[in-house]
Amino acid sequence: MGIITTISTWLIPCFIAIVLIVSTWKRVPAYETFVEGGKDGVRMAFSLLPFLVGMIVAISILRSSGALEAFIQLISPFLVKIGVPPDIIPLALVRPISGTAALGMTTELISTHGPDSLVGRLASTMQGSTDTTLYILTVYFGAVGIRKMHYALKVGLLADLVGIIASIVVVTLLFG
Amino acid sequence: MVNVIWALMAVIGIVYAMFNGTMDEVNEALFDSAEEAVTLSIGLISILVFWLGIMKVAEEAGILAFLSKLFRPLIIRIFPDIPNDHPAIGYILSNITANLFGLGNAATPMGIKAMEEMKKLSGSDEASRSMITFLALNTSSLTIIPTMVISIRMQNGSASPTEIVGTTIIATFISTVSALVIDRVFYYRSIRRK
Numbered sequence: 001m002g003i004i005t006t007i008s009t010w011l012i013p014c015f016i017a018i019v020l021i022v023s024t025w026k027r028v029p030a031y032e033t034f035v036e037g038g039k040d041g042v043r044m045a046f047s048l049l050p051f052l053v054g055m056i057v058a059i060s061i062l063r064s065s066g067a068l069e070a071f072i073q074l075i076s077p078f079l080v081k082i083g084v085p086p087d088i089i090p091l092a093l094v095r096p097i098s099g100t101a102a103l104g105m106t107t108e109l110i111s112t113h114g115p116d117s118l119v120g121r122l123a124s125t126m127q128g129s130t131d132t133t134l135y136i137l138t139v140y141f142g143a144v145g146i147r148k149m150h151y152a153l154k155v156g157l158l159a160d161l162v163g164i165i166a167s168i169v170v171v172t173l174l175f176g
Numbered sequence: 177m178v179n180v181i182w183a184l185m186a187v188i189g190i191v192y193a194m195f196n197g198t199m200d201e202v203n204e205a206l207f208d209s210a211e212e213a214v215t216l217s218i219g220l221i222s223i224l225v226f227w228l229g230i231m232k233v234a235e236e237a238g239i240l241a242f243l244s245k246l247f248r249p250l251i252i253r254i255f256p257d258i259p260n261d262h263p264a265i266g267y268i269l270s271n272i273t274a275n276l277f278g279l280g281n282a283a284t285p286m287g288i289k290a291m292e293e294m295k296k297l298s299g300s301d302e303a304s305r306s307m308i309t310f311l312a313l314n315t316s317s318l319t320i321i322p323t324m325v326i327s328i329r330m331q332n333g334s335a336s337p338t339e340i341v342g343t344t345i346i347a348t349f350i351s352t353v354s355a356l357v358i359d360r361v362f363y364y365r366s367i368r369r370k
Contacts, residue, residue: 011277011279012279012282016230018239019230019233019234019237019239020233022237022238022239023233023234023236023237026237026238028233028236028237030233033229033232033233033236034229034230034232034233035229036229036232037228037229037230037231037232037233037235038225038226038228038229038232039225040224040228040232040289041221041223041224041225041226041227041228041229041285042221042224042225044224044228044285044288045217045218045220045221045224046217048217048220049213049214049217049218052213052214052216052217053210053213053214053217054182055182055213056209056210056212056213056216057186057206057209057210057213058182058185058186058189059185059209060205060206060208060209060212061185061186061189061190061193061202061205061206062185062186062188062189063189063205064189064193064198064201064202064204064205065188065189065190065192065193065196065198065201065202066192066193066196066198066201067188067189067192067193067196070192070196096315103324106325106328107328110328110329110332111332114332115328115329115332115333115334115337116334116335116336116339120329120332120334121339121340121343124322124325124328124329124340124344125340125343125344125347126347127322127324127325128317128319128322128324128325128340128344128347128348129317129319129322129343129344129347129348129351130315130316130317130347130351131314131315131316131317131319132315133315136287136311136314136315137178137311137315139284139288140287140288140291140310140311140314141291141303141307141311143288143291143292144288144291144292144295145295145301146291146295146301146302146303146307147301147302148301148302148303149178149303149308150302150303150308150366151308151362151363151365151366152303152307152308152311152312153178153181154362155308155311155312155315155355155358155359155362156311156312156315156316156355158354158355158358159312159315159316159351159352159354159355159358160315160316160351162316162350162351162354162355162358163316163317163347163348163350163351163354166346166347166350166351166354167343167347170343170346170347170350171343171347174342174343175343
């Protein structure tokens with residue numbers, strides 16, 4: 001594990017060093033090219049700003065009104081019946097919608113149940129093995145101005161569902 | 177579809193607040209979250225400027241082209257409608273690599289850049305086949321080292337903070353493969369309908 005953490009921290013600085021060495025070797029004007037490329041970043045951040053405001057506000061209305069929680073409570077009995085541990089249900093439902101809310105829930109589950117409990121391990125695996133579909137969709141399509149998404153959202157949400165089921169099955173089999 | 181979902185989330189929330197007596201909370205959340213979203217976008221500027229700058233240098237120096245050449249056989253299987261040697265492949269690869277190591281900060285700018293290159297290919301404001309495949313890869317998560325989760329487990333005194341790396345890798349593998357399969361199914365359904 002130590003090796004993997006070392007690779008993670010060394011990867012970026014080494015990549016930057018290689019890029020700069022190769023570009024200087026090939027007589028590419030590194031600094032000017034960097035600045036030129038960086039200008040794109042400012043433009044992108046501003047073009048995706050309204051997309052993020054729209055999406056995050058809508059999600060926060062849903063959360064703060066209590067509607068999301070009510071929905072979770074409504075379908076919990078059904079999910080418990082098919083073998084989903086009740087404590088993990090809110091996280092499973094929120095994970096694709098809101099990254100910050102999911103991270104908060106994961107932290108809370110790990111600290112109340114303990115990191116080495118079944119729920120703690122389940123929350124850890126779930127947090128790591130799926131991503132916030134709605135955020136990625138908003139940022140990636142928003143920044144480049146895609147208006148028609150076709151079947152993208154369906155694919156993203158179905159993949160989340162599989163990921164969540166996979167986390168539950170894998171953790172229960174290995175640690176349960 | 178996104179238009180309807182977006183409107184539904186807000187409307188359901190507001191109507192629910194009428195009966196639940198949480199209108200105050202909704203009001204507060206409305207403006208707090210708008211501010212939070214702006215902070216988030218502004219915060220992205222630093223990462224975007226830095227990474228897009230570095231990646232532009234990498235592109236000019238021919239590093240992206242070299243990477244694309246190396247992994248072309250694999251990428252072309254997953255993204256059959258991106259032509260050989262197209263810069264999009266280099267950006268897709270950088271995004272995947274950053275994701276694998278849990279470097280979300282670096283992955284996002286490269287992902288956006290990859291999308292931009294794919295948009296140049298399709299030349300329209302509709303999501304192309306490869307864009308959706310790329311999105312599916314990212315939403316299913318490609319992380320093999322969940323650094324954030326490991327640090328939360330450490331803070332809470334886990335006996336073995338990294339024991340979930342194995343389960344995460346298996347779950348990620350299953351969800352990524354399924355995402356690619358689901359994406360293919362929807363793609364073939366959409367061309368059959370036309």
